[in-house]
Amino acid sequence: MRRLALPGLMLVAFSAAFFKAVSWPAPAQFQAGLQPVPSGQAAPRFERRFASSRLHTQVHAASAIALRDGRIRAYWFSGSREGASDVAIHGAVYDPTTGRWGAEQVVVTREQTQQALHRYVSKLGNPVVARAADGSLQLFYVTVSLGGWAGSSITLMTSRDDGASWSAPRRLVTSPFINISTLVKGAPVLYEDGSMGVPVYHEFIAKFGELLRLDADGRVLDKQRLTSGAARTLQPVVLVKNAQEARVLMRYAGSEEPRRAVAVETSDGGRHWSAPEKTAMRNSNAALTGLVMQDGRMLTVFNDLERGRDALSLMMSSDGGVHWREVERLEDQLAAGSQVSEAQYRDRLSGLLQHSDPSIVGSLAQYVDSTVRTGCANGQCRFEFSYPYLIAAGPDDFHLVYTWNRTFIKHVHFNRAWLEQRLEGGGHAVSH
Amino acid sequence: MLSLTDLSGLAGISFAVSLMLVRLPGLREAPACWRMGMVVCAFAVCWLPFGALSAAEFVRGITGDLSVSSLALLLAGSGLVKGWQLAERARSEVLLAIALAALSLYPFALGIGGSDPYRWGYGNGWFLGGLALAALGAWRFHRTLLAGGISLAALAWSVGWYESGNLWDYLIDPWGALYALGALSGQGWRRLRRQA
Numbered sequence: 001m002r003r004l005a006l007p008g009l010m011l012v013a014f015s016a017a018f019f020k021a022v023s024w025p026a027p028a029q030f031q032a033g034l035q036p037v038p039s040g041q042a043a044p045r046f047e048r049r050f051a052s053s054r055l056h057t058q059v060h061a062a063s064a065i066a067l068r069d070g071r072i073r074a075y076w077f078s079g080s081r082e083g084a085s086d087v088a089i090h091g092a093v094y095d096p097t098t099g100r101w102g103a104e105q106v107v108v109t110r111e112q113t114q115q116a117l118h119r120y121v122s123k124l125g126n127p128v129v130a131r132a133a134d135g136s137l138q139l140f141y142v143t144v145s146l147g148g149w150a151g152s153s154i155t156l157m158t159s160r161d162d163g164a165s166w167s168a169p170r171r172l173v174t175s176p177f178i179n180i181s182t183l184v185k186g187a188p189v190l191y192e193d194g195s196m197g198v199p200v201y202h203e204f205i206a207k208f209g210e211l212l213r214l215d216a217d218g219r220v221l222d223k224q225r226l227t228s229g230a231a232r233t234l235q236p237v238v239l240v241k242n243a244q245e246a247r248v249l250m251r252y253a254g255s256e257e258p259r260r261a262v263a264v265e266t267s268d269g270g271r272h273w274s275a276p277e278k279t280a281m282r283n284s285n286a287a288l289t290g291l292v293m294q295d296g297r298m299l300t301v302f303n304d305l306e307r308g309r310d311a312l313s314l315m316m317s318s319d320g321g322v323h324w325r326e327v328e329r330l331e332d333q334l335a336a337g338s339q340v341s342e343a344q345y346r347d348r349l350s351g352l353l354q355h356s357d358p359s360i361v362g363s364l365a366q367y368v369d370s371t372v373r374t375g376c377a378n379g380q381c382r383f384e385f386s387y388p389y390l391i392a393a394g395p396d397d398f399h400l401v402y403t404w405n406r407t408f409i410k411h412v413h414f415n416r417a418w419l420e421q422r423l424e425g426g427g428h429a430v431s432h
Numbered sequence: 433m434l435s436l437t438d439l440s441g442l443a444g445i446s447f448a449v450s451l452m453l454v455r456l457p458g459l460r461e462a463p464a465c466w467r468m469g470m471v472v473c474a475f476a477v478c479w480l481p482f483g484a485l486s487a488a489e490f491v492r493g494i495t496g497d498l499s500v501s502s503l504a505l506l507l508a509g510s511g512l513v514k515g516w517q518l519a520e521r522a523r524s525e526v527l528l529a530i531a532l533a534a535l536s537l538y539p540f541a542l543g544i545g546g547s548d549p550y551r552w553g554y555g556n557g558w559f560l561g562g563l564a565l566a567a568l569g570a571w572r573f574h575r576t577l578l579a580g581g582i583s584l585a586a587l588a589w590s591v592g593w594y595e596s597g598n599l600w601d602y603l604i605d606p607w608g609a610l611y612a613l614g615a616l617s618g619q620g621w622r623r624l625r626r627q628a
Contacts, residue, residue, distance in 0.1 A: 012587065019590070020558045119490075173594075228543070388548075
């Protein structure tokens with residue numbers, strides 16, 4: 001009997017394993033095209049305001065999603081400083097009919113995550129929200145148990161009521177080395193079979209972009225490397241052109257000049273990707289964002305610089321992401337220089353803050369103080385506009401959120417009519 | 433509420449901590465029944481909350497879930513199970529298998545080259561076939577622990593024993609790999625010194 005035990009175990013084990021393997025979902029093509037939401041906006045619309053409302057705190061890495069009722073939910077991380085143990089995932093809701101953001105709320109804390117995952121968690125970051133094929137919302141965020149951000153892994157929560165409440169967090173295992181160094185930033189995409197592609201990146205020892213594929217229950221089905229470690233790419237942004245074709249833009253974290261965003265392409269639904277190539281888009285080792293409009297044109301927002309993050313541009317491409325034309329310089333503090341004195345910083349901030357959100361005029365001094373607290377050290381201050389995240393809330397409506405000097409999450413709402421108006425007016429002469 | 437995968441992950445960590453405890457100098461010479469009792473007590477203590485987390489939860493945050501090979505090696509090395517003590521040669525073979533698997537996975541998973549072998553662990557039939565052949569070969573040549581370890585890992589993966597859906601995570605983990613590489617290096621060094 002004992003002699004049969006091992007062969008018996010082997011038979012049962014590998015029969016079960018092969019059964020699981022043959023049941024594994026086959027690769028699928030991209031689900032292309034937006035879900036159109038009727039829009040009543042015909043006149044050009046361009047509005048700005050702050051999505052976050054807490055003062056004297058640091059914020060970063062926002063993402064956003066269009067809700068079924070037309071409102072917008074945004075998420076970001078907020079705390080005393082990036083990587084602190086008090087950092088939590090915060091969120092707020094924007095109502096386009098009133099043009100206002102609701103009160104900022106805590107969505108999940110480090111302690112709640114730790115308790116739910118039954119493991120030690122030292123910090124949180126990078127929330128990315130997406131809508132799954134079944135209509136539920138998936139909130140991915142990064143957790144670290146050991147070390148810095150290179151020690152990250154991805155945690156997932158699900159909401160079936162458009163973000164009003166969330167399931168308990170659960171971990172995605174995506175790496176063999178203590179499950180570290182998978183982070184999330186770019187907007188997920190859907191495949192035709194209902195699975196989800198989540199752009200992620202690795203930054204322990206080597207840096208490279210990857211694409212996870214999750215099933216409808218959030219289980220990891222596959223993980224594809226988009227570039228080798230030598231390419232030093234991060235934070236992929238997937239721009240799906242049609243069911244077979246997509247272009248991925250990635251942040252360049254290397255030191256080779258010229259510093260440009262890196263792109264790979266697929267023409268078989270993501271089964272294979274081209275060799276990475278540097279694009280014409282300048283990249284100062286900063287995150288970028290983008291989407292494909294229903295007419296096939298692409299929009300992207302990024303720091304069009306080789307150094308620093310003190311300017312942010314909205315760009316459009318009409319040739320599948322090869323050449324880009326600036327539509328609007330959303331932020332521009334290049335004239336201030338990379339380091340300014342606190343006095344100069346305060347001077348500039350008053351105007352910048354009011355321009356960013358006229359509704360804060362009654363609390364302007366507090367907003368200035370908050371920004372100085374975050375943006376200055378040892379009497380020197382710098383401007384930073386970073387980590388943009390762009391979504392479409394229908395074929396004609398676009399929402400952008402980004403980090404504004406690490407102090408506030410800024411929201412820009414514009415529509416197609418405004419885009420066309422800018423393009424007709426020539427926009428800025430800069431083009432790539 | 434603990435999910436089944438949390439239960440299995442924490443149980444594995446508690447088991448490993450308990451088994452390592454009875455290998456400590458002074459304890460490893462104790463009678464087997466005493467050591468078994470210590471394992472049971474240590475296992476239970478690992479689940480007790482100390483502040484926000486239990487010891488097992490804290491350790492799990494650092495180490496992740498342990499692979500079948502690490503747990504099997506720990507059990508074989510504990511001397512607690514009659515007939516489960518590995519002869520030196522068999523132990524070296526198991527360590528070599530773990531080391532080779534680790535060298536074929538980790539450097540590439542961490543970014544060397546454009547190909548990621550970790551991807552094979554997501555239901556790749558060829559990888560599974562290769563493992564089945566390896567297990568068959570190990571059984572054919574009476575390498576029981578190796579054949580049993582590979583099979584148990586495949587079985588655990590097929591039933592979703594841990595939160596990971598990747599077969600590699602059931603086969604090896606960095607801690608077992610580090611131990612294997614260290615132990616083999618030590619053996620090689622001692623052999624060189626003897627020859628010298």
